[in-house]
Amino acid sequence: MNNIDSINHVTGKSVYLDDILIQKGTLHAVVFGSSIAHGKITHLDISKAEELLGVEKILTYKDVTGQNQIGGIIEDEPLFAEHEVHFQGQPIALIVAKDEHTARKAITLIDIKFEEFEVVIDPRIAKEKGLLLIPPRTFRIGDIKNAWSKCDYISEGRVDSGGQEHLYIETQGAYAYPIDNGSIKIHSSTQGPTAVQKTASKVLGIPMNRIEVDVARLGGGFGGKEDQASGFAAMAALASYILQRPVKLSLHRLDDMKMTGKRHPYSSDYKIGLSKDLKIIAFQTTLYQNGGAAADLSPAIMERTLFHSTNAYYIPNTEVTTYSCKTNLPPNTAFRGFGAPQGMFVIESAIARAANELGIPTRTIQEKNFLTENDEFQYGQIAKSVNIGNCFSTASRLFNIEKIDNDIKKFNQENSLLKKGMAIMPICFGISFTNTSMNQARALVHIYQDGSIGISTGAIEMGQGVNTKMAQVAAKVFSINIKRIKLESTNTSRVANTSPTAASSGADLNGNAVLIACNELLKRLKESAAKILECSIDEIKLQDEQVLKNGQVTELSWEKLIIKSYLSRICLSENGHYATPIIHFDKSKEKGHPFAYHVYGTAIVTITLDCLRGTYEVDNVQIVHDFGNSINPTIDKGQIEGAVVQGIGWMTMEEISFNKDGRLLSNSLSTYKVPDIYSAPKAIECHALETVGPELAILKSKAVGEPPFMYGIGAFFAIQNAIETFNPNYKLDFDAPLTPEKVLMRLYEKNV
């Protein structure tokens, strides 16, 4: 079944933030950000800018009516810089004018001077200087100290992975206006409406019930609008509150790229030890997370790195430590995978180098160390329904890995300037917010008198199809045509205290809340039908828009049942509440059972490298993925393909670069490249592993948003594999992304 929005999408009728019909008198805002990455504001004069015809007001921290604070996990980020700035692009003021053009012009009239301070962009340097966002954390299992002596082979190294710009095609934005009762309504392009509500409430200094946040849909989010939408929404709300006028703030792409955080770059050291028979006995790693200038979601992301630093392997002695380092970059934030890709890249690099040093294929080590049933993760959870071995062996058999190997060998012998390379990327990804309290959701289901249904939840639709899945759930429970169901905008007045749509868990949490609400309504409807048909409730069944009694069609259609129930004063609305059972985690011990279940899969990635020019193409990504029992294979396949290409982008062409002064150089779409249609793999084949699916997934259909992103990591190793074939002098190094520049330099690297 296709996304329920697709017809509106292809006709251009879907409404995004900037498409909302604006009210008369709407003002437009532009953010004035710092031009330097670190320093003190010694002089700020906005008077000339404020005098410009058409400028209504310029807001600075002095105008904040509540607290000048937007930090979510830690209160360490001002809405507007007060005396110091900590990253280039940090908001200092908001220019509110009759139109965007005027506001932009006013920026040029702002007079500002800084005293510049030392800029730190390297997380290792930050760590040395003691610049940490939070104290470091360590996960441990086994006895790492004594494990090394048991290893026959030990290998060490350094691994670096770069940042990644979300590049949602719709930029950040918000539209706020005053409504009755001194309240403010905010339309925001956010994944976290409650975060927006909370932040605006704090900044404006009014209770949460005076702020209504509404989200129709996003033109992409990928994590970038989980936390970072809140600041911009709070700015629009503050301006609207102070001026009592509607205010729109829709970021220009250049401002969006400059002002918002990205995927965290990580730099890591590791040590890995293996036995003679290639079992990984010990793994120790220290990861330096480049957090940027404020905590944002970095603590939670760092936590997921700790959880996933051993990927799909069982390693009896593991010690992983992460430092969340404070640097002068924009506060880095959530991005599909949430710290897991960075962690997995380290263990995969460690295995690749060990294999290279031992002169064996990487997959020999991978295969020997996969998790098996009842293995213990370093965080104490016992692995259940483990499918990694199954995914790997199915992929090897189905896609005939021996033949792929042989074909590549043959190709490489026959071609001197083109070389093919291959890599295998296994994944294991835990589902649930690692912060247990966030694993809750509510759904408000109304059945209207005419039999149509409106569903409100806390989930945000951003292309991932969560609304479609929830409509499917309701349609299934009532056994009615899905066309009767409408998913409402996500609104904090209808569904309160929502968790952000993130951690791949949107459909699980909200879908289960919908399921609970619908089941309750179904019970009532059955009771009502039983009364009308004068039988017992057990004899009633709803099927294909009809009420069946003992399996026989009755005169009660869905519509008749609804109107009759309404007339008998039966409540046709229900609020479902879901909280994931079982999960818990004890931070003082760093042990627990944080995940409802894990998603497994394996990808075989093959590439062709042009060794003359240093350019490459991905030939094929062949996947065996554990979907559980997918309720929507079409949508899930779309998630796989999209995530794979995004993952490949992260590992190949997507290169964020800052100069030493902390100025973003890759600051536009002409300098920051994401995959286009020609850089997508020639083929992506995805086979669904046959499994039952876990009880805790919505209708046993596993979460699918993030896990396949990590298949893209295979592209790095496949390209590296081809470089090795061409240049025997190349000494493996692990510094992603592997851009055409890095590739060419490595192809012609000489042994030193």
Next chain:
Amino acid sequence: MQTMISFILNNQLIKTDKPSGGSLLDFIRYDSNLPGTKIGCREGDCGACTVMEGSLNDEKISYKSIVSCLTPLGNAHGKHIVTIEGIKMECLSPIQNSFVANAATQCGFCTPGFIMSLTAHSLANEKSTKQKAIASVSGNICRCTGYKSIERAAEDISKLLEDKNINNPIEWLIEKRYLPDYFLSIPKRLNEIKENQQIANPNDVIIGGGTDLMVQKADELVESSINLFQDRKDLKGIKVENGRCIIGAATTASEIEQSSIIKEIIPEISSCFKLISSEPIRNMGTIAGNIVNASPIGDLSIIFLALNAEINLGPRILPLKDFFLGYKKINLQKDEFVKEIAFAIPTKPTLFNFEKVSKRTHLDIASVNSAIHLIVNGEKISSCSLSAGGVSPIPLFLYKTSDFLKGKAISSELIIQANEVMQGEISPIGDMRGSVDYKRLLLRQLFFAHFIKLFPNKVLASDLLSNSDMR
């Protein structure tokens, strides 16, 4: 005095006195309340704002895709601009249907742009193939789908278009419900729009396609007095005169790419274009714009340098090599403008090759690019023109290397020596597009690539790559 800009937007005649240097995108979204056309970047790089532009040429209308963010409103004058709302019918078009059927839309934000690019593709006077359908969306970025579903949709669409009447696509497309009926009335209605008389002032900003200028200073252009060049008939077209090929300054990259004259003279030139920007950008950007912009990595500058082109500035004609003086400094006086670019049509069989490497192969600016144009007499090179971009402050004609090669017999040895000469002739700087070492190495590789491609029997890659030493 503000001129009136008049065009047909979807099914409606527009007359506006808005500034001609404003963007068509803003006019569509905010002045005309047509929010289906999206904003993703305002720099031509995402395609979310793609619309179709129909223009009359000898009573015949033809459509192409353009990015509305970089289209100066003035360039819409006399045209038919079609947004996603302009193809609304009682049903979905087969293109829209294919997108739905293949789940080629997720968040949907990029989708109207893709649909418009493919609709423009359906209007082409040529047979559709899967490759061409995909090429038509080469300027559209989607961050959600990973493109495979879009490829599947494109393939279905090209199949559906198989029996399109290529001589009269519009009628066929209306009949098959790709387009609403009103498209038939457009040529007549466009005919009724009068040309604007421009009174040029030497202080006016000249705009061709706007694909450089609108990126660099959109905010200023709204308030500037503009001299629109793109539709100047006297500056358009490709012709042959006295053994020379003459290209009007306002000729677009697409027009050069598709020109039968160019294809006949040096067929290899046409095939370079797929590495240059994207279909909509090529539909807009002019040759003079590329040259006057003087970017050291301008692809057209590099290609025409190797063709030993001359640049006609009206009173003066200069070799293109002498036009570039320094970084973004050109030999052009205040009251001058580019009229045409011309090059001598080679009388002897010639060899031509163009190489370009960028971070992303398509729709990206080169790290280094290079073109070579050779005439070979038996074993010997009798003439050589070599150019390279990204390795100096200007698009560089490599005099010394070209001279060095002239009169010599082709061998791997010679090419390796020539590289040494070439390395002495360039002065790359490290920037976003690569370090100095990379650019030097890459130019060597591209230089080798010219010869490996042109002389597969005389030059062996293994000799070149093993004998020469870069670092």
